[in-house]
Structures are given as C-alpha cells and as structure tokens.
Amino acid sequence: NAGVTQTPKFQVLKTGQSMTLQCAQDMNHEYMSWYRQDPGMGLRLIHYSVGAGITDQGEVPNGYNVSRSTTEDFPLRLLSAAPSQTSVYFCASSQNRDRVAQPQHFGDGTRLSIL
C-alpha cells in the first residue's frame, strides 16, 4: 500500500528554471493539497483540489501552478524558480466526506533548493 508518493525526494535548481513536483496517491481520495514547510513557520497551504478538474489557491499560491486531470495525480509546477521557494514541499490527500474534516495522509516530502 503506497499511500502518497512524491518525486523527486531532492532537487537543486537554478534561479529562473522551471520544474514539476509529482504527487500520486492510490487511496482514491478526492481531496489533495500541497504545503510548503519552512523553519519556524509550520506548514502553509499552497494549492488544493477537491476533485479532478477542480483546484483552488491556498495561503501562499504565488509562483506555483497546479492541475488535477485525474483523481490520483496532483502535480505542482514552479514556473520560474526563486531562492524564496527553497523549502520542503509536502503533498497530502484525504477523503472529503460529509463536510467533516478528515485526516490527511502525507507524502515524505520533496526537498528543493534554489540557487
């Protein structure tokens, strides 16, 4: 049972480069989200999706793009990497049931450095 799988685990980019962080889940969860974790700031929501074809912005969406073409996959795109985007990125998924908050399942993270 794989759960939430994130790739790559580590990445180093140069300023201005673009890349896509991959996230896949095999639990048939409707809800998926991306967070970034920075020291002393906890986790902050970047984008989320409540189902295929539906995405919305979170707390810190600038510089990031998402799409949700399938239930399983929720990639995060950095359009033009900046040093301020150096962070650890987590993807999470959960059921979306009866308007009751459900526990989220997290991937192991992608550690991204922008030089």
Add this chain to the structure above:
Amino acid sequence: AQSVTQLGSHVSVSEGALVLLRCNYSSSVPPYLFWYVQYPNQGLQLLLKYTSAATLVKGINGFEAEFKKSETSFHLTKPSAHMSDAAEYFCAVSPGGATNKLIFGTGTLLAVQP
C-alpha cells in the same frame, strides 16, 4: 478566520517524565482539531483527531489530548516520555465543510533526555 498557536517552539523532557505540548485555537465555528507528528526527514503522521464526538481523545503511541472549549485549547499529553517520542509535533485546525483545508501551528520540537 481560523488559527492555531503552539506555545513553545522547543520542549525538553527527561525520559519517563510527563509530556505536555500546548495548542490554542481560534475559530468562529466548531473546529476539527488534529495533532500530527513529524520524525526527521519524514512526512507528517496523524497522532489523533477531535471531531466533537468526545472531549478526551486518545491517539497512537500513548498520546492523548483534551478539547476545552472554554479555554480554546487542545493540549497534547503523554504520561511518560520515551526516547522514541523525540520529534516535531504540529497542531492543526480545520473548519470542515466543502473543503478539507488544514491550518497548522508553527510546531513544537520535543527533545527527550536520557
């Protein structure tokens, strides 16, 4: 708007001592509250959740938390710390509803001394 405050970014206890990690929330609607644990270089794992069924919630690894509406608190406790409890702990709140958005506190790093 909902928010979470975790008092104490670093807490150190001796092995066998009581663990108390503090979390206060702000919410205009009845909240759903969670505690997650993060071990080094790993993702977050659910410790326990409060969804209004009972005010005292028991989680994994001997942890529990009590929801106190009058104090807007959801503190995490464990009677006796173990070395393996050393990790970072996050309190989170969600309004529920049409989305499953989580708002996290800034985390508390727990150190357990031998």
